[in-house]
Structure formats: C-alpha cells, structure tokens
Amino acid sequence: MPEPRKSRQIPLELVVLQSLNSRMTLSDQDWKNYFSLAKGFEGEVKFDQLTGKLESECIVINGLLLKIDNHFFQIDTVIIFQKTIYLVDVKNYEGDYEFESKNLKHIKTGKIIKDPYIQLQRCETMFRQLLQELGFHFNVEAYLVYINSELTMYQAPQNPSVIFPTQIVRFMQTLNKIPTKLNSGHEKLADLLISLDLGDYPFTAKPDYDYDRTIKGVLSACCHQFMEADGDTKLRCCKCGLEDSVESAVIRCVEEFKILFPERRVTTNAIYDWCKVVRSKRTIRRILQKNYRVCGKGKYCYYV
Template identity: 25%
Template sequence: MKERLKPLFLQKQEALLRRLPKIHKLYPKIERDYKKSLAGYNGEKSIDYFLSYLKEEYLIFHNVRLLDRKHYFQMDTLIITPSFACILEVKNIAGSIYINEETGQMIRTLDGKEEGFLSPLIQVRRQQEHFSLWLKEQKIPNIPCIGFVVLSNPSTILKSSNSLILQAARIPSKFLHLENKYKEIKLKKQSINRLSARITDSHTENDVSIIEHYQLLKSEIITGVQCPFCETIPLMKTFGFWACQKCGQKSKNAHTKALTDYKLLFSERISNREVRSFLHIKSSSSAKRVLQKLHYPFTGNTKDRIYYIKSNQSEK
C-alpha cells in the first residue's frame, strides 16, 4: 500500500556528499552518518523477500510517519490484517547484541568493542502505543497491535531470548503463529479500506533541512552541473550540451540532476537568477529555456517568476 522508497533524508545526504568539498571538516562525519543511514535502508529492503510470503490480502505500509495528537511516530513496516496489526522495527546490526530489559539498553559487541544503544524493544513498544492511540483517534475498531524487532542481518548473534526479537527469515512462521492466535475478525473489508486510506493520507514526510541539520552555510556547497560519467563539477554549457573538460564526455540532460540536488539541499522553489547561479549559466534567456524544457510549474509574472522543481523519482 506504501512502497519502500529511499528515505528523503538519505537522498539529501547523498546530494550533500556530492556537493561538499571532501576537505570540509564535517565531511567524514556526514559520510559516517550516510553509511549508517544506507545500512538501515538496505536492512529494511532485505526483509521484503520474507514479507512476500505473507497473505496477499494483508496490507503492507513501509516507512509510515503519523501524528498522534502532538507527537510524530514512524514505523519501518506496518502490516494490517483483518484480525491484528503488526509493527516491524528493522535493525541491520553487525556483531553480537545483548538486550538488557531491566536497563532498557542494547549492548553491541563488534571487533572486541562494546557500544550501548537504546533497546529497540522500547522503540517498538512506543510505536505500538502511539499507533493504538492513533487508531482510537481515527475511530477505527480496536484491534490487537503486536510489535517485533526484526534483525535483517543473518550473521547477527543475538544473546537474548525475548520472543519479540526475531531474525528476518522467521517472519513467515511468526505470522502463521499470529494467525492461529488472533482468529477473530476485527476489521471487515470496508473498515480495512477506510483504514488504508487514512494511513496513506495521514502520512507526513520528515522533510528537515540538511543544511541546518549539519549547521552548514549555503556558500560552502559546490555549485555547477556534475558530469554523469566522471563526477567532475562543473560542466560547461556549449551548443546545447554540457561538456566535461576532464573526461571529454557530453550530456544533454545533466542539469536535471543538479536541479534535483538544489531541491534536496535548499528548496523546491527556484528563480531564474538562482538557476543561473547554481548551474553556472550566463544569460537569463538561456536559463529560461532550460526551465521551460523541463516543464516545471511556476507562479508569478516573467520578472518575479518562481519555478517549482518537480519531485524527483525516489529510488527503491
């Protein structure tokens, strides 16, 4: 019902790494953060194979972020069945983990080094509470809500016996158990359709400014069109092409990715002057032609016109 797409913040991290000088003092930290985000996303994707074994009539929503009164909460995977709802908190963790339920801490041991994290069991329980309250606010019939922590990395060594923590490969058998335990139909087809529409309509993307998140200045970002072949910035616009002086390749559409970077880093709103500055285009008429060919929607008259960069196709 809601596909698993590359998270917006992950896309923003990629754009930032493309356009921040590698000598910048924050580059190593941003790169580390990106690798963690990417590992989490890859971990979430890896459970999709096991989810494919579930009944076709079950509704699956990925990365849903809802508002419960005054708190937003996000679920990696939400599964709605006629008899129960299930939340999966996916963790892609290397090494061995031990979860201390008394302290609410998860201890990860990797290469002889121990690190402490908040227990994912606390996270998934909090999501259950939020979602149950959200269902009540939506006047949806009360249904059991179960939550599991799913370990997507098969090499993770789990040193805990809690039945709410499972390897991804156990998802199909766990659902067979749930189906036998929760047999009473709580949601008829009409109610499920209504709930599905409510979840989809209520989802709100967490669209934070990555420039503000890392406390960067706009002037620190590298401008210009990037070569799709060797990644050199900037390209030169000549005779309808973007030409790379380093590898000699040419491209007609390399500017579209540059404008997507602008949207991810700064804003979906862009003026002719900002297009010229970011793409390194000299004349306003040339910038106007670039924008017109992209068919971006706009507001305002010719002088004060603001264009809206179309949503980029999120990667799966």
C-alpha cells in the same frame, strides 16, 4: 503478492546528507548521521523486498510517522491482515553485539545503543491508542526484525517478538499462513493511516553548509558521483557508467537545488551555475520553461 499501499520514501534528512556528502566534506557528526540513516534505509528496503513476496491477502504500508497527544512515533512497516495488524521495526545492525540490561553494546567499539525493542513497545502502545481514537478494533502485534545476516547478538533474552536473521524466513512463512480476507473496512483504515502520515520529523537538526562551500556539478542518480558531458544531449558517469539525458539531469539538479537551498530562486543562471557541466544556458532555459511554471519577466524571471 501485495503491492504496498504506500511506497518507501527516502527520508529528507538522508537526501540532504547524501547530496552534501558528494559536494563537501561532512563534519564527523553529520557523517555518522548519514551512515546511520543510509544503513537504516537499506535495511528497510531489504524488508520491503520480503513483504513484496507475501502471498496472503494483506495491506502493506511502508513508513509512517504518526502523532498522538503531541507525541511522534514512527513505524517502519505496517501489515494489515483480517483480524491483526503487524507493526514491524527493522534494524540493520552489523557486527557483534552483547545484550546488557536494556542496552546493546558493540563488542569491538564499545558503543552503547538503547534496546530498540523498548522503543517498539512505546510505538505499539501509541498505535493502539490511535486505533481506539479512530474507532477501529484490531489485534496488534509488534515485532523487531534484525535484517542483517552479519549480526551476532550475545546473551540476548528469549523474546518471540524479536526476530533475528536466522529466524526471518520462518517469520515470513508464518505471515504467509495467516488466514485472512480483507474488506472495505481494512481499506478505509489503510487510507486513513496514510492520510495521517506526517512524512519527515519536523525537528531534524540541519547540517552546517552554504552554497559557496558546495562543489557544483551533476550527480549520478546511481552512485552520486559527478557526471561529465557526453556531447550536447547526454551526460555520463565515469564511475558507474550511468548515461542520462541533459533534460533528466537538469530536472534532477533543480529538485536537489530546491531541497538544499529553498531560500534561493530557481533561475536560468542559478541552475546553469549549479549544474556546471551543461554547456548551454539556452538549453537550461528551455528545460525550465518546459517543466516549470514561469514567474516574473526579463532578468527577474524565475521558475516554480
């Protein structure tokens, strides 16, 4: 089974919205963005589980944001075989849709979505251009995979590059039967593509929030609900039952604090206020000193 050369990373926008959703009431638009991002990431993880079971010799790269000629393009999964590179775009749409002239229409809500296969074709073209610029010559095949078993698509045109839920097993079986043997050239290409990955889109719209409007506390890493103190050294979530050490919880809160409020300094008082349920400032100071670099002295001390 191939280990992914690049693991799937939660998009920064989703990390922010996931945290804010627990700490405040999101606007309608931010909630829609959060639901869409969470649903999309869930689908990508489901497909990762399938590629993790591939038995053929290949390199799997999960999630690339690339750029060519000042144009960004994103690929959910890249699978490198001996002669062919497979680009896979995963959609986790659920419910009944009707295909209408380059659009998908949700039958119940009437919501219109541009046919994602059009976007995939654009990504395929740009990826081919990138390969040429890098001096590599591979066949490239692009596939759109609808991962959710609760999807029904009416009047969809026949397209062998579009994989519906009932076709996924056969699609993965096809990948498993590809004769392939990799060499250092394939490894070099994979490393180069990963080095070109830009991570997150630089122009993502930022939700409207500020420190004073957020609810303070430690969120469970499992269900993102607030945890309670369970003695002096542990925290526990009443909803999912997760138990966590105070040190692990504080570090997680610090990283969340840095993402949400990059303009604020990480100080003992700031993290004490942000965590809320950790009873001792001395404990927080000890954890910060152990895990972060100290800058400044006295009341001007902060951590990076």
